[in-house]
Structure formats: structure tokens, C-alpha cells
Amino acid sequence: MVLKVLGSGSSGNCYILENANEALIIEAGVPFKEVKIALDFNISKIAGVVTSHSHGDHSKYIKEFAKAGMNVFIPSDLLETSAEIGNFAGTLTHQMRIPLRSNFTIIPFEVVHDVECYGFLISHPDMGRLLFCTDTSYIAYRFKNLNHILAEANYSNRIMEAAGQDYVKRNHVLSGHMEIGTACEFLKVNNNTGLRNVVLLHLSANNADPEQFISDVENVVNCPVYVANKGLEINLDLCPF
Ligand SMILES: [Zn+2]
Structure with a gap:
């Protein structure tokens, strides 16, 4: 499993966890095109996309991911303000188990920010247990x-x-x-x-x-x-x- 950082900070956040067959996208703060390039256009391996919160540097491009047919999971306040992605996205709740058909197990947990915001506990047989947490x-x-x-x-x-x-x-x-x-x-x-x-x-x-x-x-x-x-x-x- 490889971690690839496509951006980290107020100019745009996006992280990829990728092995030979599967990829998980964390944050949608960079254009989908950059993710495609990072995955060598093998987007069928994307198991899902999770977004911690509604601020633009974490979610600005979420519609591009949703419209491309990705399994997108976002906080409920972001879903409310982006009605057109409602058909594509699932909402996050504290300590749910995100339903993805993959070897990733992802548990969101709520953290304190000025909007609804989640960290993620992510497990995969290749890498063990990974904690992701930002903007709190x-x-x-x-x-x-x-x-x-x-x-x-x-x-x-x-x-x-x-x-x-x-x-x-x-x-x-x-x-x-x-x-x-x-x-x-x-x-x-x-x-x-x-x-x-x-x-x-x-x-x-x-x-x-x-x-x-x-x-x-x-x-x-x-x-x-x-x-x-x-x-x-x-x-x-x-x-x-
Ligand atoms: Zn923020």
C-alpha cells in the first residue's frame, strides 16, 4: 500500500491510499483529473472517496468525483448545499462503517471544527490501522x-x-x-x-x-x-x- 499526497494545506487537500488492485481517495480538494493521472488512469480501482468536511480546500471538486460514478461519502451539511450530488453520495455519521466493496474498512469519527467534520480510522490487510485526522x-x-x-x-x-x-x-x-x-x-x-x-x-x-x-x-x-x-x-x- 502506498500513500500518495496530491495536496495538503489551504490550497487543496487530497491523499490516495493505493495498492495493485484498490485505491481510496481521502479529500476532494484537487481536480479529479489529478487523481486520474496519479492512478495512471486506472480509475476502476477506486473503491471510494471520503471527504472530512465542507470547506473548499477539502471538498471543492467532490461533484467531479460523484459525477464520474465514484462512491462518494460526505458530511450531511455538504450534501444539503450540493443537491445535485445527492443522487450519487452517501452521508457520513459518527462511527458508522462506510459500506464499500473493498478490503478497506473505514470508520469516521466526529471532531471539533467550525463545521461538521470527521476523522477516519482506516484498516486494510496490507497496511494495518491508519488514522487520518485534519482540521480540528x-x-x-x-x-x-x-x-x-x-x-x-x-x-x-x-x-x-x-x-x-x-x-x-x-x-x-x-x-x-x-x-x-x-x-x-x-x-x-x-x-x-x-x-x-x-x-x-x-x-x-x-x-x-x-x-x-x-x-x-x-x-x-x-x-x-x-x-x-x-x-x-x-x-x-x-x-x-
Ligand atoms: Zn476546514
């Missing part, structure tokens, strides 16, 4: 035996303070996003001997320091840590050889 200021749940964690690390209080950002503006820009210290706390409590990869998502262009964030996280986990730059590919197989 904190995650209140603890997860057992995670093999891969893809979590937001949006900004650093230190960087913002050093730049003299005033509190009101900070609050407006950052509410609903995860600070690196909060991300580290979350990763620390979910660290375990089976954890293989940590990928930091949705870094702010101005208020994040990718190298510093990686070293902060390396202090709390015992596995490789990556920043989800566009074009990143990582092997997630439990048995890579």
Missing part, C-alpha cells in the same frame, strides 16, 4: 495499535508569538486547527511499538516550520516522520519486502 484543534479520542498516523500540525504558537501576531487575529485564523504542541501530545499518547509512520498534514504556509515540526515529533515517537508535501509517496505495507 484537538482529538479527544485515543486509538489502540495504530500503524500509521496522518495528523494535522497546522501552526506553532512560538512562531506566531515571535511574529507578533495579535491574539484576536490568531484566534480567527487558527480556530479549528491543530497546534504542533497539541499534535505532539496526541502522538505521544497514541505512540506504540507497532507505529510505522507519522505524516504531518496541512501545515500553514506562514506559521509552520516543517523541519522543526519533524524534530519535535521525532522526540515523541520511534518511527519515521514526514511532512505531507505535494508529491510525497510512502510505502505503508506492514511487510515491505
